[in-house]
Amino acid sequence: MRARPIAPGLVVGELVARIDDAPRDxxxxVAVDGPPAAExxxxxxxxxxxLREVGRDVVRVSARDFLRPASLRYEFGRHDPDVYYDQWLDIAGLVRExxxxxxxxxxxxVLPSLWDSALDRATRAAYTRLATGGVLLLDGSLLLGRALPLDLTVHLTLxxxxxxxxxxxxxxxxxxxxxxxEREADPVRTADVVIKTDDPRHPALIEAV
Structure with a gap:
């Protein structure tokens, strides 16, 4: 693996070109995965x-709007890292909706949100229809290694x-x-695109040698 420095302003352009390099039928x-620290x-x-400028319809969804109820997330306390890893995300709801x-x-x-974790209740959001050839942009943490049906995965690594x-x-x-x-999902090797963001002013694309 090698790191190829890239100007912050060029990251979006490279990703848009890659996303748009696909049939429109x-x-x-597309998932943008990374710890909250990588935003x-x-x-x-x-x-x-x-993406809209190149003619793609877009729907934005955040995994944080598909968390499980607090009674399940905090069943073993509020600060259990294994529960955070295994049980916070409502994987079934995210796939289904x-x-x-x-x-x-x-x-x-597509249902753009399911659960308001701050209020701990359903968002009651309305469904939206994504035009054929459109792009779903999903952001979240710990998304890889869960067999989510995704067409392109971008991982922000620190x-x-x-x-x-x-x-x-x-x-x-x-x-x-x-x-x-890092040990179990190995996102740096399994994601389609990996961007090193230790210093957000100087990102780098991680590429296979």
Missing amino acids: AWRR PWALADALVGP VLAPLERGGTGR SPSALARRTPDADAWTLPAFARY
Whole structure:
């Protein structure tokens, strides 16, 4: 593996070109994965406008709107990294309401959010229909290695020291979950695109040699 430095302003352009380099007779399900310290939602948001400019319909979805109820997330306490890794995300709901409808022959009807974790209740969001050839942009953490039906995966990686430095003290209990993620999911090797973001001002694309 080697790191190829890339200007921050060029990251979005390269990703848009890759996403758009696909037939327009089917949907594209794209995940931007990374720890909260890497702000994967910011990159996913930045892709929306440029993709629409090249004629792609876009729906934005965040995995944080598909968490399980607090009674399940906190069943063994609020700071259990293994529960955070294994049980916080409502994988079945995310697949059922967002990813499966965008399989070939699917309905194209996507539920943009399911659960408001702050209020701990259903969001009651309305379904939206993604035009054929459109792009679903999903952001979240710990998404890989879960057999999610995705067409392109982008992983934002941080070194352990950078991750620890950029994670707020209140969230330091999650760090063992991300260490486990590196061991078990190996996102740097399994993601389609990997971007090193130890210093967001100087990102680098990680490429196979």
